Amino acid sequence: MRPYPFTAVVGMPDLRLGLVLSSISPAIGGVLVRGEKGTAKSTMVRALAGLLPEVDVVEGCRFSCDPVAPDPDCPDAPHGEGAFRRPARLVELPVGAAEDRVIGSLNLERALTEGVTDFQPGLLAAAHRGLLYVDEVNLLHDHLVDTLLDAAAMGRATVEREGVSVSHAARFVLIGTMNPEEGELRPQLLDRFGLTVEVAASRDPEQRAEVIRRRLAYESDPDSFAARFEESDAQLAAEIAAAQKLLPSVELTDEALRQIAEVCAAFEVDGMRADIVTARTAVAHAAWSGRTEVAGEDIRVAARLALPHRRRRNPFDAPGIDEEQLEQALRDAEPPEDPGPPDDDGPGSGSDAPAEGQHGDRDGQHGDRSGQHGDRSGQHGGEQKPVGSGKPFRAKRFEVAGVGGEGVHGKRSRAVTDAGRTVGVHPAGVREGRPHLVATVRAAAPHQRSRGRSGAGLVLRPSDLRFAVREGREGNLVLFCVDASGSMGAKSRMREVKAAVLSLLLDAYQRRDKVGLVTFRAGAADLALPPTISVEAAAARLEGLPTGGRTPLAEGLLEAARVLRREAVRDPRRRPLLVVVTDGRATNGADAVARSQQAADILAGAGVASVVMDCETGRMRLGLAAELAARLGGEHVPLGEVAADALATEVRRRAA
Structure with a gap:
């Protein structure tokens, strides 16, 4: 096809x-x-x-060396004289x-x-x-x-x-x-x-209809459909080839370089890579436009493509660029114009105006798309948010105890991975990971005489090969189970809790964890966010978390157990940590306490590592969260005795 x-x-x-x-x-x-x-x-x-x-390739070279300038360090060197052309x-x-x-x-x-x-x-x-x-x-x-x-x-x-x-x-x-x-x-x-x-x-709607029309036509007859666009594809290919030839001739003047540097500095991007990429992109755009000198339009296009993702400083920032700020930076970076004679109306300025207008239209279209995205974000942000979170802070690493087997690559807990330091050798016959040189030599050495070895080199058998066991770091599944009932509605308490959870989400992002969010309130539990690596989504759901109603603690724990069981099947290489944020009260029905104890026993029986964040406040405390932690076999962290940053530290110190 x-x-x-x-x-x-x-x-x-x-x-x-x-x-x-x-x-x-x-x-x-x-x-x-x-x-x-x-x-x-x-x-x-x-x-x-x-x-x-198409590219010319040295015949027989597995590394696609160019016959005109072959790689002198190519593993297949020296090369012969044969060559062929391929796509x-x-x-x-x-x-x-x-x-x-x-x-x-x-x-x-x-x-x-x-x-x-x-x-x-x-x-x-x-x-x-x-x-x-x-x-x-x-x-x-x-x-x-x-x-x-x-x-x-x-x-x-x-x-x-x-x-x-x-x-x-x-x-x-x-x-x-x-x-x-x-x-x-x-x-x-x-x-x-x-x-x-x-x-x-x-x-x-018209554009969407055309997309469907073309896709159906392609699926009905791919050859006939592709033939309709052969000429336009060939023309575009010729233009790309022409631009590639023109590229070495494009001049990047000192004036253009200063403009690029000023624009990148205005956006406060880190390092110098943004400046270099913007310069290379501007040169490529000039060649694409058929010019031999970089112009302001080339810099504008390059900045729009090269800078948006470099303004993102943390995982909760959305990549993007402010079009008005870009235009202002470009204006500020422009060199002063020569006013010319007083009676000169500047015909050159008049000829430039249409081009600027055309580019402004393109920027306007881009701005519209950004506006649409902003509307969508606004709709999402319109969820009920009775209490915001405090400012997130840098979290220390907490680990799941022990060494995970064949863990997912990450930066949190110890686990056997295919990367990392060598800690041992697999038994004979287990061919996993990379070969281990020393162990292979040791396995073969005692048999060299019986195998008739003479001269240099070892006489090896497949059974001699040994493979290394490597230990690195894995990513884990951190499932938050948050009490959002009426007893948690105090603003200061929820703000502190949200700040701690948000900080742990930031830490999870940096360490490549998977996160999920279960909430329980008003008689029911809800999987607010299925386990995902998108901590941005988790942070958004956390910010929009409403509070009120009774405390269905048992339902929250049982929902967490169901989520963890499903994830054990879907993603068995991630070891979980359950973080229960509650004051320990269970007020959903006459048997609420008994049912919450049964739910805790289910989680404990499954061997789920857990931490209970005790949010109970006031002089008279019932100690229900501590009892829940003991039932779960996890760690109890009294929220009322520590600040938000200390709370996160306690979570990270939890035991298996």
Whole structure:
């Protein structure tokens, strides 16, 4: 089946432009496409590969060396004289890919027996001189994202294993797509992407109808549909190739550099990467526009694509850029104009006006989209919020006790992972993880005489191979079970509780945890937020948490137990921690106390690690939360005796 044509995609000019500019200049650092599901993100990326010029490759080279300038350090060197031409590749990286699959691996057996470095290329080598596409990049392990971004920035990939180092060229256009509802990338990783583009489905009925019409036509007859757009795709491909040729000739003047620096400084972005990416993008846009000198319009477009995601300082900030602030920064960065003779009406100014007006229209369209997004946010923020939270603070790490088995990559609790320090060796016959050089040699050494070894090298058998056990850090599931009944309605109390929970959410974001929120009030429990890595959603639900009614403690605990049982099936590699925020009262019915005790016994019997935040206040205290903690086999933390930051510290110190 022929891929969907690039020029057949309806709308989304920003995404189209970002992909084209990155194709013209891969040094920009790729594109991160953020948007809701079903917005043709993947369709456009896959279609882009068909627009790139074909590449000449050395025959027999697994690393796609250019015959004109082959990589002198290529593992397949020296090269022969044969060459062939092939289309640029689109390499897709699965979310669950292992590190060896991404960067490549060394054949330890051949290294020991033959003394040769037999390197098996990974996906980075396959993507050289093409596109590397990562769908749902926000769900990829952080260390793999770091590896991809390092290779994209440096143009090389290096593999070091067991004292052997291999390096090869890896220049590619990196494109990542993500749905923000499923969680954000950390700011450090966001900054490493060159450009970012926000996409959303059109609200215009006519445009939506055209999207459906074209999609149905493509599914009915892909070849016939693609033929309709062959000419427009070919024209766009020719324009990209022409811009690539013009790119080295584009001049970035000192005046343009000062403008870029002033704009980036006005937005207070961290570091210098924003300035460099904006400059490269402006040069690419000038080449795309057929100019040999960077102009103000190029800087404006570059800033709109390169700066929004770099203004995000914490996970509760939404990426974005203030269009009015951008225009003001550009005006402030403009050099003083030569007024010219008094009687000169400035015909050049008149000719510039239409271009500025046209660009203003584009900015207006972008502003409209931002406004729509703001409306949606406003609707979400319109939920009942009787009590706001205090300011979040930096939380210390708390850990689940023990060592988890095959945990999810994260930065919290100790666990067996495929990365980290070597702590042991798997038993003979268990082939998991990376080979362990020393253990393999020890296993083979006693048998060398009986195997007739002569000369250099070891005589190995498959049974000699030993694999390392590695211990790293895992992410956990933190499930908050919050009492929102009338007895919790005191403003000062809820503000303190929300501040503590919000701080723990921030800590969970940084350590790659999954979070969930169960609330109970007015006779019922509610799963306010199913377990997710999107702490932004959890923070929003927390802020909008209403209070009032009786205290259905048993229902809250039972709902938490159900959630944890489901998650144990869906995501068994995450060890859970239940955080119950309550004063311990159970007032929903005559048997409320007995039912809450039974619910606590169920959780304790399942071995769920727990912490009870005691929110009881006043001189006369019943100590019900402490009794609940004892029933759960968890830790009791009296909220009334500690400040919000101390409360979070107590949670992090909890025992298994």
